[in-house]
Amino acid sequence: EIVLTQSPATLSLSPGERATLSCRASQSVSSYLAWYQQKPGQAPRLLIYDASNRATGIPARFSGSGSGTDFTLTISSLDPEDFAVYFCQQRRSWPITFGQGARLEIK
């Protein structure tokens, strides 16, 4: 099973600042990695798929990069609505696995 480790667990920033979240895989997942955003009481929302492709309707301030074992989600300038929990997910091999989540909170 591929283990995804996200860091930091919690990131405290202010609106307008740049956010960088990391996801590291225990073995290569090639580019088969996605990022999701989840707000309290809501279902997850797909942000980025296959490492760097923005999903439909996702603002350009969200970007993804990386391949192999190291991946990054960057939010270029935080909007108040971006404070949420973020999960990475791999589909390179069964079972599909998620990272443990990273909380982005307002400083």
Added chain:
Amino acid sequence: EVQLVESGGGLVQPGGSLRLSCAASGFTFTSYAMSWVRQAPGKGLEWVSAISGSGGSTFYADSVRGRFTISRDKSTGTLFLQMNSLRPEDTAIYYCARGTGDYFSSSGFPFSDYWGQGTLVTVSS
């Protein structure tokens, strides 16, 4: 508009059974793979099971294999999850999710672009 509406959750005793349903609309149901993902209270996401557009390929997490069965009915556009021999650790919100396309062995199982609102399953005596 794509819509996924789960139902069938509730309180069940350990060892009991439940059948979750997910009514899909707004897209060609048989053209998309579907998944069930769960989230225990205050915890992260755990993939549970997945099925190809035709229903011919199914996949399970080790934690549920042999107890849960995923299926789909193309005539009604409904995804199901039959859950037997339920355990307290199965307590979670269960989400159904649509893949970005269908499953092909050459390209792997797709990520999920639409999710339902979830249905809560509580396993407790």
